[in-house]
Amino acid sequence: MGYNFSAKVTQTLFSFVFVYLFKEVVLYTKFKKILFLKRIYKEWRALFWILPVCGLAQVFFMAKGIQNIPFFLYNMYSKPHPPRDSFAVYLVKLPGGYYDHKQLTNREQEMLLNSVGYFDNLSRDGDGTLQSINNRFAGRISPRLLEYFKENLYNNAGNLAAFPQWWARYFKQVSGLKAGPVSVVKSYVTASAGYPKSVHDSVLFTVQLK
């Protein structure tokens, strides 16, 4: 009896919600959408034709999995993250211990340590830019133009060599520290209780603040 009653209530409630949503979403909005498109067609013909082109471009870049602004891809954190026993982190080491970079703002942290991760990747095996340039343009444009692309889209050895000094200038600005040696190290945080850091650090570079 109780079960039948609650089932009936649920059914009635569901019917109401369904009818309401159907009315709202399918009937009302269908007309509204058509009216909106009609309005664009009447008031701004160029935009009316640009819209489907933009829509197709967005779908194309989504399918390719490559962001080309303004066609943004909002796929952050969408892939499964398999369990890890440890996770690599970049830390700033001062003579008295590690500098707590988490006290900095999001943007300062991004500029300070994301760039370090990028630098580390570039120093080890590049970031795939050269390969992308070759894939997209090799054989399609003149060798001179291809060289120009490579020169302007890729960080050369000089850029990499200059990175630690740039990093020191920016770190000095955001940390307020005036002088002393600073090292940037790569270490690992383990997934066990309390999330301890590995005792081993590999130094990426050391700079002297002045």
Next chain:
Amino acid sequence: MARVIFSWLFIILLYFFFNNSLLSQLQEPVLIAPGSDNTFWLAHLLHIPQLLSKHWPALIFDMLLTTSCLICIILPMSRSVTWITVTGVWILFICYSSAAGKPYAQIGYLLAPLPFLAFKENRFDLLWNLFRYWVCLLYFSGGLYKLYYGGFFYGDNMSQIIWQANADWFVFHNTGTSFEIKNYFIQHPGFAQRFYRLATVTDLLMIAGLFTKRFDRWLLVALIAFHVANFMLLGISFAEQSLIFAAFLPWPAWGRYYNSIKSDD
């Protein structure tokens, strides 16, 4: 309305300034990160980030951008200055992302000023509606991605995301309320994954905004809750993204209220 949006944008630029993130504050970055984005490539081939990595050009750029944004607040109908402001924030986005090594996902401040480029009021109205649809579709696509790539179905996903995103945070913090909350989520993957799924449903529900404006206040609440949760669990700030909230604010009602006050005077 233009005054409110550009004041909001100006506050975001101030936020950049106080976060040492305007181009002249970046201390002349030496690395570029064009990634695989063709627009970034074009900007780099035109030497824009390379030029604006130098101190004086960057300082002039920052001054031009902040001044033009201020002018947009004082003289909202000035289209040429609006163009400068809008172009400026997009260039700022490209140059900052290139120096930081990856594109930043906070893009609200890029999208909201775009409708003000329209010369006529009816065209502005069309662009504002399209901006709103764009935001809805972006978040909806975020939900679809979580389904398509399988994050939604992977039971440990949220707890792993929280642990990996906070790994360096744990080096300095292993006590306190914030630690306890994050630790609880990591130690209870099933519980954490409910939040991930709730976030996916929130993303997917944004599609409703494509069909009707009747749920806008709920979509706004959902978006704010989504970003606050991101901030608390993953430490992702949403100051720059906050301008997307403008798409769901009741501007017509505020306009009528403002006009009624004006006529009373």
